[in-house]
Amino acid sequence: MRVIRADVLGFCAGVRRAVNLAASAAEKRDKRLFMIGPLIHNGRALRELEELGFSTLDEAELPETLSNSIAVIRAHGTGPRTREELSRRGAEIVDATCPKVRESQIKACELYKKGVQLFIAGEKKHGEVRGIRMFAPNSVVVENKDDVLEAAKTLLAKETPLKTAVIGQTTISETEYQSICTELKRFFPDLAVYNTTCAATKARQHALAELCAKADALIIAGERASSNARRLLAVAEKHGKPAWIVRAASEIPDNLTGFDTIGLSAGTSTPDALINEIEREISIRR
Template identity: 30%
Template sequence: MEVTVAKTAGFCFGVKRAVEKVYDQIGRTEKRIYTYGPIIHNEQVVGDLREKGVEVIDSLEELKTIRNAVVVIRSHGVGKNVYEILKENGVEIVDATCPYVKKIHRIVEKQSAEGRKVLIIGSEDHPEVQGIKGWGDERTVVIEDMDDFLKLQLPENEKLCIVSQTTFNYKKFQDIVEKISKTRYDITVLNTICNATQERQVEAMRIASQVDVMLVIGGKHSSNTQKLYDICRKECKNTYYIQTLGDFNPECISSVRSVGITAGASTPNNIIEEVHTKCQS
């Protein structure tokens, strides 16, 4: 059987950097260490950090109670108000926000200050999008498709700035932007989808179109992994979404000639290697 593993599978630059920043804090300080939200959408990594004493803050209300501690801001980033709360409480901040996400924060803040209405193309409930929105103003909104855009019923003279969640589906982003561009608005479009995301999606699509079975590995709460699964499923009907080797059913590849493997940006290499080895056994 031929097994093809995507070269872009696994930790992206931003996630790897964030995880390393948390581990670097362990043993460096006597203060309690927290991450605001899980550092990545991977239960195995979060569980290992928990065993080493790193706790997860799950809500803004809980964050407001933290004192004399270290709080790591994950790669997804946060809104301006979170920095203000942490500074007011005298908390030591370790900022692991992905630089590509930071760039969007600066864009949204600047464009809002210049009077443009900012449209964020992405998933409203995703932490990265919530953080991006927190650098805009009351006019900043999130849309996921053209139906959301049309519901806004914007006046024709509205000045718009369009940005995107870094892990949004690139083809879907292009389609939405193309349709909005045909309307009567003064539009500034900034493609803020991460290059690594685009490359991962393109490679996954190519591999899925050439194999009998496609395996997509990643945490169940990982937005970018879900998008990879959706993309692969369109190319290969025998596409399976698994979190770890324990979710993998060898029977799904028992009588096929080729298998493809890709993984989300929060998937550790050891899990990818375990699945790869199992496929070859």
């Protein structure tokens, strides 16, 4: 079987930076090491961090004291309150928030302070979106047209006219963002639209779209928990190609042998070593 890699795949700059910052923090051997929420969405990368001495803390259940500890804030970021609580409890903070996510947090905070009603187009339960919301507590997350309709019913009932704006989760696809913005504009014609989507995500989606023309089926190395891996899968499916997200070489489907050329892509949280293993395994299949 022939394997063709997407021109752009795997770790983005934000994830690589977070992993490197955590690895540097682990060199301080005399400190307890914590990640505030999973640093990135990849089980293997997290196991490697655990081997370095990290354990994961839930930001809603921080221990009373964190003295002699390093707390690494993940690439998806967190809210100002968590940061304050970490300092108050004595942790040394290593901020691995991706600079691109930080830009969205700053924009949300700025708009909130100006009294603008903010919409966030993205996944309600996603860590990045939850973190951004902490900077604009009145913001409304819209995942689809139904959410827009619901928000419009509530907000348009208010007597004072609203200034409105929208930002997108960094990993949202352009098409999805445009469609949500168009729907919002039906109800809020003066809506200010900010482009907060990440070029890294777009680059992987475009590279995969190009790869679809050359491949019979696609493998996306990554995890379903990773939003951008799911979006890569959606791009492949949109091009009518059979596609699978696989977490390890052992998960490569048996029926792949029916295809001549396999395209290989990977989510932004997938370590290089895992991509290499999956590529090797596919290429030796008959």
